[in-house]
Amino acid sequence: xxxxxxxxxxxxxxxxxxxxxxxxxxxxxxxxxxxxxxxxxxxxxxxxxxxxxxxxxxxxxxxxxxxxxxxxxxxxxxxxxxxxxxxxxxxxxxxxxxxxxxxxxxxxxxxxxxxxxxxxxxxxxxxxxxxxxxxxxxxxxxxxxxxxxxxxxxxxxxxxxxxxxxxxxxxxxxxxxxxxxxxxxxxxxxx
Amino acid sequence: xxxxxxxxxxxxxxxxxxxxxxxxxxxxxxxxxxxxxxxxxxxxxxxxxxxxxxxxxxxxxxxxxxxxxxxxxxxxxxxxxxxxxxxxxxxxxxxxxxxxxxxxxxxxxxxxxxxxxxxxxxxxxxxxxxxxxxxxxxxxxxxxxxxxxxxxxxxxxxxxxxxxxxxxxxxxxxxxxxxxxxxxxxxxxxx
Numbered sequence: 001x002x003x004x005x006x007x008x009x010x011x012x013x014x015x016x017x018x019x020x021x022x023x024x025x026x027x028x029x030x031x032x033x034x035x036x037x038x039x040x041x042x043x044x045x046x047x048x049x050x051x052x053x054x055x056x057x058x059x060x061x062x063x064x065x066x067x068x069x070x071x072x073x074x075x076x077x078x079x080x081x082x083x084x085x086x087x088x089x090x091x092x093x094x095x096x097x098x099x100x101x102x103x104x105x106x107x108x109x110x111x112x113x114x115x116x117x118x119x120x121x122x123x124x125x126x127x128x129x130x131x132x133x134x135x136x137x138x139x140x141x142x143x144x145x146x147x148x149x150x151x152x153x154x155x156x157x158x159x160x161x162x163x164x165x166x167x168x169x170x171x172x173x174x175x176x177x178x179x180x181x182x183x184x185x186x187x188x189x190x191x
Numbered sequence: 192x193x194x195x196x197x198x199x200x201x202x203x204x205x206x207x208x209x210x211x212x213x214x215x216x217x218x219x220x221x222x223x224x225x226x227x228x229x230x231x232x233x234x235x236x237x238x239x240x241x242x243x244x245x246x247x248x249x250x251x252x253x254x255x256x257x258x259x260x261x262x263x264x265x266x267x268x269x270x271x272x273x274x275x276x277x278x279x280x281x282x283x284x285x286x287x288x289x290x291x292x293x294x295x296x297x298x299x300x301x302x303x304x305x306x307x308x309x310x311x312x313x314x315x316x317x318x319x320x321x322x323x324x325x326x327x328x329x330x331x332x333x334x335x336x337x338x339x340x341x342x343x344x345x346x347x348x349x350x351x352x353x354x355x356x357x358x359x360x361x362x363x364x365x366x367x368x369x370x371x372x373x374x375x376x377x378x379x380x381x382x
Contacts, residue, residue: 115307119306150369151369155366155370158361159354159357159373159374161357163354164353165353166346166349166352166353170349178346179342179350181342182339182350182377187377
């Protein structure tokens with residue numbers, strides 16, 4: 001097979017895969033994790049069921065792929081926020097605010113499917129990545145004198161990420177701002 | 192059956208049930224959630240397997256009963272701490288410290304069994320009870336002027352409980368103290 005043709009096929013496969021995951025995202029938003037089916041995805045993505053099964057063996061594997069893509073995009077966004085913000089403390093605040101907002105939009109999924117998704121290796125790796133990422137930002141802010149020095153940066157990163165996970169119960173943007181303010185007071189320490 | 196005799200039987204049944212759950216607690220501490228079996232419990236509790244099956248149909252139901260008893264005991268302990276401590280803020284601090292310590296001892300259980308246990312109705316009810324309990328303590332401390340007033344007591348309770356859940360990663364008592372200090376700084380707000 002000529003190289004140009006195999007590249008075309010690969011690009012096509014990627015495009016179909018992305019379309020499947022986009023459709024899954026819409027269906028999850030509309031019906032929740034338990035309301036997604038293979039036939040529903042095939043229909044809304046405008047592909048045949050047989051084609052869909054060539055890409056994914058079952059709905060669980062689609063949800064896993066969708067969830068992993070979502071996590072990766074969140075992490076990318078936090079990295080871009082860091083790179084686009086000047087100053088150690090504004091950078092940390094921008095990243096933590098985006099994290100709290102994402103948690104709030106995600107909400108609570110207490111279903112069995114959600115529990116299965118969150119037990120995956122990809123999630124554990126992403127959590128660790130996020131923890132390390134925030135730890136480095138905290139360490140920079142501490143070096144700049146903007147964060148308390150009586151606890152190690154890694155512990156303070158754990159404090160921030162856990163405290164902001166309370167945003168899962170909050171929808172009101174003002175409530176998320178209050179949570180951010182309270183969490184940052186703890187992080188800064190007394191002047 | 193004479194009343195005194197039926198009371199004796201009920202007391203005996205309760206005692207056997209408690210012994211089964213005590214044995215389960217020991218086995219979980221030693222082998223983890225996945226290392227508990229019906230035959231292991233029967234052997235260590237000193238009862239026959241047939242007797243054990245009269246009390247519980249399977250190991251999942253024993254783990255659930257053990258987990259529920261454990262949660263109830265934690266909540267009882269927090270209530271006693273509240274009742275035994277004078278002053279709104281010392282009372283809140285005593286309860287939150289005990290909570291963080293319990294979370295630390297409990298540690299992370301990322302297994303499927305742990306996820307199943309935590310999705311139970313009993314756990315959801317206990318979470319809500321704890322949230323309401325801490326909310327009332329926060330409201331009392333806010334009325335006493337010891338807690339920030341720019342956020343509702345319920346949101347601050349959510350902040351505290353989430354922030355202190357970071358204790359699941361901490362074993363060192365000094366680290367738990369640092370987490371408490373950081374969390375309380377956020378709760379108090381700037382003077």
